[in-house]
Amino acid sequence: MSDEFAQFQEAFFAEAAEHLAIIEEGLLALEQHPEDLELLAKIFRSAHSIKGASGMFGFNAVTQFTHKMETLLDLLRNGEKAVSPPIADLLLKSTDCLKTLIEATKTGVAVDEETVQHLTAALASVSASGAQLAAVQQKQPVAASRQVDGQEHRYLIKWTPPGWLFQRGLDPLQVLKELSDLGDLSSVKLDTSQVPDLTEIDPEKCYLSWELQLVTGKDLQTIESAFEFVREDSKLVIEKHETSESRNETRFTNDEQETEDGAPKPLGAILVESGVVSPAVLEQALSQQKRVGEILVEQKAVTRHQLEQALNTQRQQEAAVHTKKTDTTSIRVDTAKIDKLINLVGELIITQSMLSDLGARFEMRRLPLLLERVAQLERNTREIQERVMGIRMLPIGTAFSRFPRLVRDLSSKAGKKIQLVLSGEETELDKTVIESIGDPLTHLVRNSADHGLELPGERLDTNKSEVGTIRLNAFHEGGSICITVEDDGRGLNRDKIVAKAITQGLIMENEKLADDQIWSLIFKPGFSTAEQVTDVSGRGVGMDVVKRNIEALGGTVSIKTAQGTGTTFILKLPLTLAIIDGMTVRVGKETYIVPLLSILESTQPKAESIKTVVGKGELIYMRGTYIPMTRLYEVFGNDPDYTDPKQAILLILETEGERVAVMVDEILGQQQVVIKSMEQNFRKVEGIAGATILGDGTVGFIVDVRGLIEIARRGSPVAA
Numbered sequence: 270m271s272d273e274f275a276q277f278q279e280a281f282f283a284e285a286a287e288h289l290a291i292i293e294e295g296l297l298a299l300e301q302h303p304e305d306l307e308l309l310a311k312i313f314r315s316a317h318s319i320k321g322a323s324g325m326f327g328f329n330a331v332t333q334f335t336h337k338m339e340t341l342l343d344l345l346r347n348g349e350k351a352v353s354p355p356i357a358d359l360l361l362k363s364t365d366c367l368k369t370l371i372e373a374t375k376t377g378v379a380v381d382e383e384t385v386q387h388l389t390a391a392l393a394s395v396s397a398s399g400a401q402l403a404a405v406q407q408k409q410p411v412a413a414s415r416q417v418d419g420q421e422h423r424y425l426i427k428w429t430p431p432g433w434l435f436q437r438g439l440d441p442l443q444v445l446k447e448l449s450d451l452g453d454l455s456s457v458k459l460d461t462s463q464v465p466d467l468t469e470i471d472p473e474k475c476y477l478s479w480e481l482q483l484v485t486g487k488d489l490q491t492i493e494s495a496f497e498f499v500r501e502d503s504k505l506v507i508e509k510h511e512t513s514e515s516r517n518e519t520r521f522t523n524d525e526q527e528t529e530d531g532a533p534k535p536l537g538a539i540l541v542e543s544g545v546v547s548p549a550v551l552e553q554a555l556s557q558q559k560r561v562g563e564i565l566v567e568q569k570a571v572t573r574h575q576l577e578q579a580l581n582t583q584r585q586q587e588a589a590v591h592t593k594k595t596d597t598t599s600i601r602v603d604t605a606k607i608d609k610l611i612n613l614v615g616e617l618i619i620t621q622s623m624l625s626d627l628g629a630r631f632e633m634r635r636l637p638l639l640l641e642r643v644a645q646l647e648r649n650t651r652e653i654q655e656r657v658m659g660i661r662m663l664p665i666g667t668a669f670s671r672f673p674r675l676v677r678d679l680s681s682k683a684g685k686k687i688q689l690v691l692s693g694e695e696t697e698l699d700k701t702v703i704e705s706i707g708d709p710l711t712h713l714v715r716n717s718a719d720h721g722l723e724l725p726g727e728r729l730d731t732n733k734s735e736v737g738t739i740r741l742n743a744f745h746e747g748g749s750i751c752i753t754v755e756d757d758g759r760g761l762n763r764d765k766i767v768a769k770a771i772t773q774g775l776i777m778e779n780e781k782l783a784d785d786q787i788w789s790l791i792f793k794p795g796f797s798t799a800e801q802v803t804d805v806s807g808r809g810v811g812m813d814v815v816k817r818n819i820e821a822l823g824g825t826v827s828i829k830t831a832q833g834t835g836t837t838f839i840l841k842l843p844l845t846l847a848i849i850d851g852m853t854v855r856v857g858k859e860t861y862i863v864p865l866l867s868i869l870e871s872t873q874p875k876a877e878s879i880k881t882v883v884g885k886g887e888l889i890y891m892r893g894t895y896i897p898m899t900r901l902y903e904v905f906g907n908d909p910d911y912t913d914p915k916q917a918i919l920l921i922l923e924t925e926g927e928r929v930a931v932m933v934d935e936i937l938g939q940q941q942v943v944i945k946s947m948e949q950n951f952r953k954v955e956g957i958a959g960a961t962i963l964g965d966g967t968v969g970f971i972v973d974v975r976g977l978i979e980i981a982r983r984g985s986p987v988a989a
Contacts (some may be wrong), residue, residue, distance in 0.1 A: 281322050283601075285371050288315035290670055293364050296357055297673045303352035313342045319367070321497055324443040328374045331367070332443075334385065336450070337392040338363050344396060356395060361674070363388050421452070423510045424492060426481040429460075431502035434475040441475065447495040452485025478504075600700060602660050610656045617649045658845055661701070665743045665752070666694030668703045672714055676739060679718040686725055686736040687718055693743035698750055699845035705822055706752070706842070709815040713754040713838050714739060716812065721758035721836055731833065733757070749824075749866075752840040760832040766790055769797075788828040792816040820924060820975070823849065823866055841866075847944060851971065853937040853963075854920070857907040860969040861933070862942050862961060867974045869921040869928070871936060874914055889919060889930045896921065898930040904956060904980050910934040924974045931977065944971060956980050 295312040299305065316339045323331035338360065344350040366388050373380045426448075430441050448454050460478035470476070483492065489509060496505055624642050627635065669691050680687040722728075722737035729735050740755040763784070770776045770790045790796060794813040815838075819826050824842035843849060843866070851862035878890045879898075888895040898919065902909035911917040911934055919930045942961040947954055958973035 278326065281326060282371065282375050284322065285319050288319050289364060289368055289371070291315040293361065293674055294670065296360050296364065297677060299352055300354065300357045300677075303357075306346060309342065309346040309352075313339065313346050316342055317494065318497070319371075321447065321495070323371075323374075324447065325440060325499070327440060327443075328371075330380075330385075331370050331374060334363075334367060334370055334389060337389055337396070338367065341392055341396045350395075359388070359391055359395060363392060421484055421486045424483045424485070424489075425508040425510065426483060426492075427478070427504070427506040428481070428496070429478040429504035430475045430499055432474045432476075433502070434499060435473050441477065441479075441499070444495055444499060445479070445481070448481065448483055448492070451487050451492060451495065452483050455482050455484070457481055600661070606656065606660055610653070610660070613649065613653045613656055617646075617653060620646050620649055654848075658699075658848065659697075661699050661845065661847070662697035663700050663703055664694055665696050665698050665703060665750075666691075668698075668707055668710065669694050669741055669743075671707070671711070672741060675711065675714060676718060679715060683719060684724065685718070685722055687722060688736050688738050690738060690740045691742075692740070696743040696745060696750060698743075698842070699847070701847075702822060702842055702845065705818065706840070709818045709840070710741070710752070710754065712812065712815045714741070717754060717756040717758065717836070721756040721760075723759055746841070750842050750844055752842070753837055754840075755835065755837040757835040760834055760836050761788060761791070761828070761830040762832060763787055785827075788830065791828075792826070823864055825866065848941050849944060849971070850939065851942050852920070852939055853969065854901075854918075854933040855935045855937055856901045856905070856933050857909050859905070859907050860937070860963060860967065861901070862969050862971045863920060863922065863931070864958075864971070864974065865939065867922045867924055869923050871918055871920050873918055876915055879914055887914075889914075891921070891930075896928050896930045898932060899977065899980075900932045902932075904977065922974050922977075924978070927978060929974075929978050931972075942969070942971070 292312050292315050295308055299308055302308065316335055320332055320335040320339055323335065345352055366385060369380050434441060445454065458480040460480065463478065464476045489507065492507060496503065620642065624646065627639055627642060673689055676687050676689040717739050725735035728737065738757050742753045744751055766787055771778050773796065775790060775793055776782065792812050816826050819840055822842055824840060827839045828836065829839065830836040850865040852865055852868055854861050854863060874889055880888045880890060882888055885897065887898040889898050914932055917932045917934060918936055919932055922929050922931055944959040945961055947957055947959055956973055956976040957970050959971045961969050961971060963969045
């Protein structure tokens with residue numbers, strides 16, 4: 270596969286994902302507003318776009334299935350069938366199936382053919398019943414785009430495809446197939462007058478032209494849509510003529526237009542029939558294109574079955590590599606952001622030119638001018654940094670878009686009435702962070718739907734509306750972003766959580782804990798207060814994943830709850846993973862950066878607050894509790910300035926609910942640092958999350974607080 274063709278395929282998969290999102294979002298809205306014809310038209314256009322593009326690439330399974338969906342959507346938008354809950358449910362399931370088919374096309378993974386066939390049959394059945402209903406109930410409104418004054422029209426079409434058609438992997442015969450679906454396509458004439466000699470033909474260019482006749486009740490706009498993906502550089506003329514001819518008088522037989530299995534004839538066969546090449550020349554050309562596998566089968570070195578297995582393996586491997594490549598290189602950027610960045614680069618070049626000129630003729634009396642130019646350079650650099658980071662920023666609505674469908678399905682399974690309220694979708698967040706918070710948010714929404722919200726009868730008994738509400742909100746707070754998942758359900762039951770924690774040995778029976786400590790117990794692995802296990806939750810899996818994933822992003826999770834009123838989960842996340850706010854500290858000659866979100870406070874302890882406990886090491890007594898202490902120079906094997914905690918400085922750090930006091934020589938200051946991967950540039954180092962280049966050109970190591978705690982527990986320094 271050429272790089273150019275691969276790029277076109279990547280564009281198809283990206284656009285298909287957008288169209289699928291539009292279809293799903295539209296169908297969910299359509300359930301609430303079944304009379305919205307504009308919404309139906311939008312859904313239909315997206316399905317039509319997927320069908321047309323997939324047909325051009327030869328993804329026949331996708332094309333055929335989407336065609337079935339399109340047929341039903343056409344009946345709905347033209348008033349021949351009413352939107353009902355069963356139909357909406359069928360279309361949503363079909364959308365899921367279409368996603369699977371497209372993903373299978375992309376990765377080569379097998380699909381559940383039984384499900385595809387079942388949904389295909391269901392779509393055909395509902396569409397057929399819709400057609401019969403329209404025939405009986407003729408009072409149903411029919412949109413103007415379906416028929417023009419009740420008669421069919423004859424269209425004469427002359428089409429010369431663009432020269433780049435084959436270069437983009439498109440098949441012109443798919444356009445003819447699309448037209449044949451609109452009505453009776455006849456009098457297909459292939460114009461080969463512009464085809465050069467065989468020796469001069471460029472195999473990646475198209476030289477053919479067609480003259481067609483189409484009899485249909487569709488309007489001109491619908492016919493033109495068949496050429497949507499090949500309009501650029503095409504020569505297209507469509508003339509409309511009135512006709513009273515019947516379908517039988519204008520139809521050609523299948524034998525004249527198609528092969529026995531109904532598929533269009535291969536390009537080689539058309540060239541032979543048109544007299545462009547002789548059968549002998551075509552056969553000779555094809556004989557030079559045999560693949561190694563075919564030759565091996567002919568020589569009986571392998572069986573046909575073995576060849577097919579090898580080809581399947583090869584396709585899956587290529588798909589895996591292709592998927593990995595596209596997942597890491599694709600991002601859509603607003604052109605306005607690019608324009609601003611280009612302008613800033615221009616200013617940076619001007620500043621650099623000024624500095625170069627100043628450096629070539631520098632004198633001490635021009636020092637103030639040099640300082641001014643350096644300050645200007647700093648401003649330009651800082652603004653470029655902000656603009657570059659802005660390119661990676663996407664609206665968090667892309668992460669929220671999955672939840673209307675999720676809540677709908679959960680509501681149906683649990684027998685509850687649930688409404689989802691989204692706000693703050695326009696809040697921007699780093700693309701990497703958005704991709705990483707999908708699973709944690711899904712767990713929280715599922716938890717609210719299954720555990721938090723009550724059944725309709727229970728809600729009515731407590732003077733609540735029978736419809737429960739889940740709210741997702743995103744907003745900026747300082748240099749971070751906050752995401753809240755709130756429900757108006759029963760709230761967390763303190764006594765129930767404590768009893769379960771005692772049973773599981775997480776806390777002592779007489780242990781006194783604050784509310785925040787009690788609520789944090791639900792994040793422990795395997796913890797669940799559910800009385801029965803459902804297919805949604807109850808196994809104690811999920812909430813621990815939420816906390817672990819959020820803290821892996823450098824964020825925090827907190828809970829606010831009131832029994833009988835509801836629960837709110839608050840996620841606080843950094844705006845980006847590429848740059849962090851850190852505290853720069855020194856231990857001996859080495860410099861380390863500690864993530865600012867992990868630092869609670871710093872202190873210089875007194876002698877009486879330092880204790881040593883057998884089996885637990887050194888502890889620092891602070892505000893009524895003991896915190897384990899670790900010496901950073903022991904962890905990384907440095908030569909420190911101070912070994913006495915009373916002379917050194919302690920940073921109190923917290924992660925995953927655990928606190929640790931880290932001993933350092935000096936706090937140098939707070940600054941933003943750009944994270945560089947240790948694994949990509951050197952190797953993985955335990956206790957180190959990454960590295961950065963400091964202002965003096967030296968390397969500073971970014972501390973992994975979680976890893977630091979684990980190292981301190983073992984009591985062994987990191988190997989150099």
